Amino acid sequence: MSRPANTQKFDNCLIQWIDERLPIFTMLTKEYGVFPMPKNANYLWSFGGIALTMLIIMIVTGVFLAMNYTPNTALAFDSVQRTMRDVNYGWLLRYVHMNGASFFFIAVYIHIFRGLYYGSYKSPRELLWIVGVVILILMMATAFMGYALPWSQMSGWGATVITSLFSAIPVIGDGLVTWLWGGFSVANPTLNRFFSLHFLLPFVILGVVFIHVWALHVTGSNNPTGVEPKSEKDTLPFHPYFTVKDSYALVTFMTIFLSVVFFAPLALTEPDHFKHFNPMQTPPEIVPEWYFLPFYAILRSFTHDIYIPFTDIIILPAKLQGVMGMFGSLLLLMVLPWLDTSKVKSARYRPVYKWCLLLLLVSLCVLGYVGSQPAGGSLAVVGQVATAYYFLHFIVLVPVLGFVEKTCPVPASISDDPCCKH
Amino acid sequence: MGSTKDGATRRDFLYLTAGAMGAVAVGTAAVPLVSSMNPAADTLALSTAEVDLSHIEVGQRVVAVWRGKPIFIDHRSAEEVKEVRAEVDWHTLRDPQSDASRVKEGHDQWLVMIGICTHLGCIPKGSKQGDPRGEFGGWFCPCHGSEYDRSGRIRKGPAPRNLEVPPYKFVSDTLIRIG
Ligand code: HEM
Ligand code: FES
Numbered sequence: 373m374s375r376p377a378n379t380q381k382f383d384n385c386l387i388q389w390i391d392e393r394l395p396i397f398t399m400l401t402k403e404y405g406v407f408p409m410p411k412n413a414n415y416l417w418s419f420g421g422i423a424l425t426m427l428i429i430m431i432v433t434g435v436f437l438a439m440n441y442t443p444n445t446a447l448a449f450d451s452v453q454r455t456m457r458d459v460n461y462g463w464l465l466r467y468v469h470m471n472g473a474s475f476f477f478i479a480v481y482i483h484i485f486r487g488l489y490y491g492s493y494k495s496p497r498e499l500l501w502i503v504g505v506v507i508l509i510l511m512m513a514t515a516f517m518g519y520a521l522p523w524s525q526m527s528g529w530g531a532t533v534i535t536s537l538f539s540a541i542p543v544i545g546d547g548l549v550t551w552l553w554g555g556f557s558v559a560n561p562t563l564n565r566f567f568s569l570h571f572l573l574p575f576v577i578l579g580v581v582f583i584h585v586w587a588l589h590v591t592g593s594n595n596p597t598g599v600e601p602k603s604e605k606d607t608l609p610f611h612p613y614f615t616v617k618d619s620y621a622l623v624t625f626m627t628i629f630l631s632v633v634f635f636a637p638l639a640l641t642e643p644d645h646f647k648h649f650n651p652m653q654t655p656p657e658i659v660p661e662w663y664f665l666p667f668y669a670i671l672r673s674f675t676h677d678i679y680i681p682f683t684d685i686i687i688l689p690a691k692l693q694g695v696m697g698m699f700g701s702l703l704l705l706m707v708l709p710w711l712d713t714s715k716v717k718s719a720r721y722r723p724v725y726k727w728c729l730l731l732l733l734v735s736l737c738v739l740g741y742v743g744s745q746p747a748g749g750s751l752a753v754v755g756q757v758a759t760a761y762y763f764l765h766f767i768v769l770v771p772v773l774g775f776v777e778k779t780c781p782v783p784a785s786i787s788d789d790p791c792c793k794h
Numbered sequence: 795m796g797s798t799k800d801g802a803t804r805r806d807f808l809y810l811t812a813g814a815m816g817a818v819a820v821g822t823a824a825v826p827l828v829s830s831m832n833p834a835a836d837t838l839a840l841s842t843a844e845v846d847l848s849h850i851e852v853g854q855r856v857v858a859v860w861r862g863k864p865i866f867i868d869h870r871s872a873e874e875v876k877e878v879r880a881e882v883d884w885h886t887l888r889d890p891q892s893d894a895s896r897v898k899e900g901h902d903q904w905l906v907m908i909g910i911c912t913h914l915g916c917i918p919k920g921s922k923q924g925d926p927r928g929e930f931g932g933w934f935c936p937c938h939g940s941e942y943d944r945s946g947r948i949r950k951g952p953a954p955r956n957l958e959v960p961p962y963k964f965v966s967d968t969l970i971r972i973g
Pocket of ligand 1: 430433441452466518520521522574645
């Protein structure tokens with residue numbers, strides 16, 4: 373059999389035989405062996421691979437948890453307790469899965485912040501970035517439905533509050549919520565569909581990650597200078613240089629992750645997550661998982677109806693504003709490539725943007741704190757200021773800075789960057 | 795192949811109609827899938843609940859259950875009803891409703907409502923002794939701080955509507971049937 377033109381020759385004859393029929397080894401060598409990486413990529417570039425590892429860990433532990441899980445309101449809570457007490461290593465599976473969700477979000481949030489800092493969302497990587505935001509949204513949906521499965525107080529009430537968000541949509545809202553629930557409250561039909569979707573979505577995410585990596589391998593990776601590689605001098609083959617670097621980062625990350633799993637497995641979880649769901653009693657305070665807190669705080673920041681001036685006809689009720697604000701905060705990320713007008717990619721050379729971005733990070737942390745506290749009081753104002761900054765950053769500062777900011781000189785190529793002269 | 799002046803052929807037409815039929819087929823196939831997620835017949839089977847009011851004392855609030863939802867029942871005193879009606883001009887409220895329109899005529903002291911916050915579905919506090927009742931003495935939702943008055947009307951916070959009044963009627967002076 374003659375070799376297709378675009379495949380390469382392997383020494384091992386079995387590999388050669390397979391590759392002639394299915395050029396998978398050619399593909400692997402091209403994409404993960406000789407693939408040119410900008411030589412100055414720092415450790416922030418390791419978090420994509422870390423996130424993918426976390427996804428695989430979630431799928432593996434999830435499949436085994438599902439073998440012992442019963443999606444029925446009368447049995448779900450107890451089946452999870454049985455996993456914890458009676459199933460061999462069930463406690464380990466569950467603690468890895470529970471904390472794995474948190475560390476998956478940690479990895480992805482760092483990965484996204486890397487993109488914001490070094491301008492990785494800009495041309496030619498807009499679509500790559502948008503696919504990434506789609507992954508984030510799918511992850512949020514998956515984690516939200518997974519959290520409902522143990523059927524605890526937090527499960528049931530979290531599910532109630534978040535599904536009720538959709539009732540803010542005019543006209544169809546109430547019908548939509550009934551459809552989501554499959555009834556008139558969060559009950560057995562809801563739990564069943566959440567389990568079905570929680571099982572399915574991670575595999576959808578895997579597919580979207582494949583597209584994400586595909587798009588990445590068309591444009592290549594960005595780097596701390598934001599200057600595209602100009603010659604071979606600017607890059608290094610992925611293997612062994614970045615396989616080794618990424619492995620080191622991965623082992624460090626796993627060490628921290630597993631330390632939490634073994635020594636503080638409940639540090640990130642609310643006590644009310646260990647009480648059976650009671651649809652007749654709301655816990656004193658509903659607190660979502662930490663990775664949702666900033667968005668939850670944005671939701672709660674809208675407390676005043678907007679009227680048509682001089683009348684009392686409400687055009688935008690507070691509730692609808694909150695929901696729009698929460699979803700809008702994610703959609704803004706999607707259109708960010710077109711909001712940013714600056715020619716310079718990396719924040720390294722953008723003295724003003726750099727500080728604005730830092731302020732965005734601070735405001736997200738503040739929102740996270742406000743979201744974890746009871747509603748109302750003086751903290752509400754703090755949350756409103758932070759929410760205002762979030763939107764101001766993306767809608768005003770990012771577009772305007774492109775025109776008014778005086779950027780620092782950008783090196784002509786990666787190799788001309790003083791940091792890269794060795 | 796016949797071709798019109800602008801180059802459209804019979805084949806283009808067939809492609810388009812075949813594509814359109816395909817889209818209709820997919821849409822049709824989606825109907826049972828989407829519909830299966832709506833409440834099933836057993837869930838819909840309208841249950842009614844009867845509540846005996848005879849042992850609820852004046853000033854007492856109790857919580858009954860209907861369709862899996864909490865029902866707040868408040869046995870108000872005559873003065874309280876008067877106060878609530880005089881306290882505010884109901885036309886100025888966010889969800890303008892008079893107290894009289896939220897109760898059954900002749901049973902004005904009995905307030906019967908679905909105990910679900912119209913914001914995002916939490917169950918407001920205030921039915922138990924010692925619960926926080928908010929600034930207006932009615933119910934307080936701990937989730938995002940909505941405050942309802944003694945008629946269950948939204949007065950403060952993010953909830954858009956008053957606590958909903960379920961369909962119910964007085965079977966006798968001390969018995970109601972909800973649903
Ligand atoms: C994107 C990947 C995933 C994320 C972010 C995720 C997230 C979560 C979260 C946050 C919980 C609640 C844990 C708890 O509080 O106890 C959970 C529970 C659960 N998940 Fe996942 N999950 C993922 C993938 C999967 C997969 C692929 C399966 C099955 C094939 C699965 C099966 C389960 C089961 C059975 C539970 C209930 C048992 C338990 O709570 O420990 N998960 N998931
Ligand atoms: S659910 Fe009651 S205030 Fe939000």
